[in-house]
Amino acid sequence: MNTAFPFADWFRNSSPYIDAHRGRTFVILVESEALEGEEQSSLIQDLALLHTLGVRLVLVFGVRGRVARALESTGIVPRCHQQQVVIDDSTMDVVEREIARLRLLIEAQLSPGLPNSPLHGMEINAISGNLVMARPVGIRDGVDFQHAGEVRRVRAPAIRGLLEQQAVVVLPPLGYSSTGEVFDLDAAEVARDTAIALAADKLILLGRSAGLHDARGRLCRQLTPGEANALADASDSSAELQRHLQIACEAARQGVGRTHLVSWQDRDALLGELFTRDGVGTMITRERYEQVRAARLEDIGGLLALLQPLEARGVLVTRSRERLEQEIDDYIVIERDGMVIGCAALHAFTEAGCGELACVVVHDSYRGGDRGNLLLGAIEREARRQGLHELFALTTHTSHWFFEHGFTEGDVAALPERRRRSWNPQRNSRVLVRSLPAAS
Template sequence: MDTRFPFVDWFRNASPYINAHRGRTFVILIEGEAMASGRGEQLIQDLALLHTLGVRLVVVFGIRPQVHEALSAAGVEPTRIEGRWVADRAVMAHVEQVAAHLRLWLEARLSLGLPSTPLHGVELSVISGNLVTAKPLGVREGVDFDHSGEVRRVRASAIEGLLDKGSLVLLPPLGFSSTGEVFDLDAADVAQHAAVALKADKLILLGESEGLEDEQGALLRQLSPADAEPRLKQATPGSELARHLNAACNAAREGVARTHLLSWRNHDALLGELFTRDGVGTMITQHRYEQLRPATLNDVAGLLELLEPLENRGMLVARSRERLEHEIDDYMVIERDGMVIGCAALQVFPNTSIAELACVAVHNNYRGGERGERLVEALERRARQRGVQEMFVLTTHTAHWFVERGFRTASLEELPPLKRETYNHARKSKVLVKSLVG
């Protein structure tokens, strides 16, 4: 009896990420709304799992909804300007009390080790302290913000020392000045500065939204800071979107490789983003998560894996490892997070101005994103640079696709003599030609 366990396949597919994340530093922001809604317990279990897998964790937590509730109960109405409240003495009393309460709650939950819990057997040291120094916002537009502040410096060396000892570092949205004062900080600002100071591999912002969407409501998987800037300008000042986008863009520009915008409402968001190829949220990065580039010998294994299903279906002629290695300089590939998901080759015939566009392939899971078009356009540019005047392709399944991109149906006689001699009549491939002149 063949019993299949979907979890086993998922675990196998996740293994490259488990290895890649081990020893890396992640700064994770959990907004106060997550804990206010009861999602804190699940997130803590996920944090403990990341810790056991060797991830170095710095966790920043927000307190805004809890402070709002405390202020309302006390009948205190703070002055608000562009999303920040003026933290006078009355407001700060509640800010400090709520921050201390939530810090203790988080430490207690991260210490839980009962046999019936996911943290059983996990010894997790949680450290907090005066790890963020702050300065006052001061007087802005005629308003004294009192004890509302901004990050001056994150004590990176102290945090690194704690991480090296296997501790999880917990940072509240508070900062301390050289004069011994306490300042109320924006949690997203704390997370951004911590990620930059620690040269973190990832900054993860867990908020209400599942990420950014395009005009049709589809999730945007990846943006550069330049792509995200227009959305930041349109966001309401002080809103979660504005705070998270500002932190993400600044972090990307200051060297943090990847910032992820995720929703704490999705129970699988954190692990789904970190241990699957496509993730579940929006990533903001200066570096392309998916890139079109010339192939190298290191891509041969990926090319074989990409091409085998298409060869089995008769869509492509089978290519051996030796042939791919010999012809690797002819190929362009699209790489997505270490996986070859598309390829195409340009083979110029000696002593002619004719080239063959060959082996155009895109992984079945990644079709519909104009990746085939990008490959063909890149090889057309390469062909023109090499003085090629005409490019042809042989295809059994996708003739219409090439016709839509400027190719015309041609006869066998139009092929170079060498190609005519090796043409496989059993496959009955259609011949299509495109002029590159003009």
């Protein structure tokens, strides 16, 4: 049935994510360009929306672009050494002024009311303060970096206390020392160290790029730190993207569950990344966001949801919940963000030295990739581990897929006796066989 309100379907599909994000801690880095022009108001509204949906929000903002323009307009040419700016007194005055202006702008945009927005009347407390402690970069190669600093410690208990009071915590790229000094910090480092200190559920880096692309120009939606580093080394990504990738990988290795790289140039990117299954940017995870693994009893509901449409069409033999529970150790699944999107089973006939490859299914929305190959490869490895030398499959609809993967026509009479007794002549399934390739 067509609907006059297509957003309604999107809203229904986003509801699992609304529930999953509630009470979670997100640290979001916003580069200064995202807070200028038309992008500013929609981004602030989306951040406010996350807050009203129950996300515990820490917002870190950068000022590099604004500071560079302000320095140019005043004729100040800062000194650089080893690609780092020396922050002398006159430069620090500009840094502090631009940070103050941008912080006030953010607080004003998040102030109660948000006129002319869908969140009119909402009261949001945006709180900043001396929440990041710093130390000076010091003197290197004889060069005194003066007010340039590094993050020493994030006051995580104080930030958690503010989040528990339902405040949005706003962190500028400034740090404070125990001697009362103020230091200029790298905003990306502030975001990274804050996410690590809070054991944040997500670190989101909003930059110019939508994420990392492979050699063919395709967006990489999910990577481990190792994969991201390898791709970044081989790409000609911008300096900002390289920096964000570095920060994302460091955060992942230090315990942050998921780091997202999305573009502020796409006004829908933040919500699209957080409230759709596939997202719109690049995500760096400690573990694979999509993984092939052994099935568990808690996967039964997902298996039933995956199999029942095919059972209803007669493509698969009906499997009851009880049967799946009894045979769960035979199954492997592909899990994507908590959803079972593929499965396959290996029913071993050890006495005959062979196994049945059964129930190879990939969700309709995730076909066209190599997931069938991944399932087959996992089944082959398990079969070899069990000492089996041959696979067979019974199918009424997908013989072409098996032929493409090296199976050949077999005969019912060649099936193991136990399986031959349960063969249903009314289904008249084709028997396909394949010798297992030697382990590589």
